[in-house]
Amino acid sequence: MADRRPQLVLWGVSTSRTLRALWALHELELDYEQRPIQPRTGETQTEEFGRINPRRKIPVLQDGDFTIAESPAIVAYLSDVYGTPHNRLIPADARQRAQWLEWCFHIAMELDATSLYVMRRHRDLKHIYGDAPLAVDSAADYFQTQLRHVVHALGDDRPYLVGDRFTSADMLLTTCLVWAINYGVPVPPICCDYTGRIAARPAYQAALRANLPPPPKSSEEPS
Numbered sequence: 313m314a315d316r317r318p319q320l321v322l323w324g325v326s327t328s329r330t331l332r333a334l335w336a337l338h339e340l341e342l343d344y345e346q347r348p349i350q351p352r353t354g355e356t357q358t359e360e361f362g363r364i365n366p367r368r369k370i371p372v373l374q375d376g377d378f379t380i381a382e383s384p385a386i387v388a389y390l391s392d393v394y395g396t397p398h399n400r401l402i403p404a405d406a407r408q409r410a411q412w413l414e415w416c417f418h419i420a421m422e423l424d425a426t427s428l429y430v431m432r433r434h435r436d437l438k439h440i441y442g443d444a445p446l447a448v449d450s451a452a453d454y455f456q457t458q459l460r461h462v463v464h465a466l467g468d469d470r471p472y473l474v475g476d477r478f479t480s481a482d483m484l485l486t487t488c489l490v491w492a493i494n495y496g497v498p499v500p501p502i503c504c505d506y507t508g509r510i511a512a513r514p515a516y517q518a519a520l521r522a523n524l525p526p527p528p529k530s531s532e533e534p535s
C-alpha cells in the first residue's frame with residue numbers, strides 16, 4: 313500500500329512567524345499537516361522537537377527528509393520548490409529578486425527583530441526577559457523611523473513592495489504591520505490601507521484560521 317503520509321509538515325501555531333509559513337502554504341495551495349505546538353508551553357523543549365530543530369524555535373517545516381526553520385526561509389523554500397509562474401512568491405527577474413531580498417532583510421532585521429520583538433520580549437514577556445520600559449519605548453520609536461522607508465516605497469499608489477506583484481516581502485511586512493497595530497504603535501494611513509488590502513487575501517484569512525491555537529484539553533474529557 314502506498315505511503316499516504318503528507319510530505320509537508322509544519323510545526324508551530326499562534327505566532328506572527330508561524331502565520332507567515334501557513335500563509336505561504338495557503339498562497340501556494342499546498343496540502344500539509346500541522347503539528348500545532350506553541351512557544352513557552354514546553355512543547356519546543358521535547359526530545360522529539362529538539363531532534364527536528366535544535367534551535368527549539370517555531371515555525372519549522374519538514375518536507376520529507378528535508379527540514380527548514382526561520383519563517384522567511386520557509387516561505388522562500390516553499391515558493392522555490394512549489395511555486396508556479398502564476399503564484400510564486402519570489403520575483404524571477406535578477407534585479408527584482410535583489411530588491412526583494414533587500415526588503416526581506418530590512419523587514420526581518422529592522423522591523424521584526426530590532427523593534428517588535430524587543431517590545432515583545434521586554435513588555436509582554438518581561439517575566440522571562442526582564443522589564444525594560446526604556447528599551448520598549450525606544451524600539452517603538454525605531455519601528456516608526458524605519459517604517460519611513462516603507463512609506464516612501466508605497467508612495468505613488470504602488471500596491472506591492474517589489475515590482476508589480478505580490479511577493480513574500482509583502483507577507484513579512486503585513487505580519488509586522490498587524491503586529492505593530494496590535495501593539496498600539498502609530499502606523500501611517502498609507503500602511504494601514506496597504507495592510508487592509510493585503511490582509512483581505514483569501515490565503516491570509518485561511519492562514520489566520522490555521523494559526524489559531526488548539527482548544528485547551530479539558531481535564532474532564534475522557535482520555
Ligand SMILES: N[C@@H](CCC(=O)N[C@@H](CS)C(=O)NCC(=O)O)C(=O)O
Nearest residue numbers: 327329351352356369370371382383
Ligand atoms: N527568526 C525566527 C524566530 C522564531 C521564534 O523566535 N519563535 C519563537 C516564538 S515567536 C519560539 O519558537 N520560541 C520557542 C519557545 O519559546 O518555546 C523566525 O522568523 O522564524
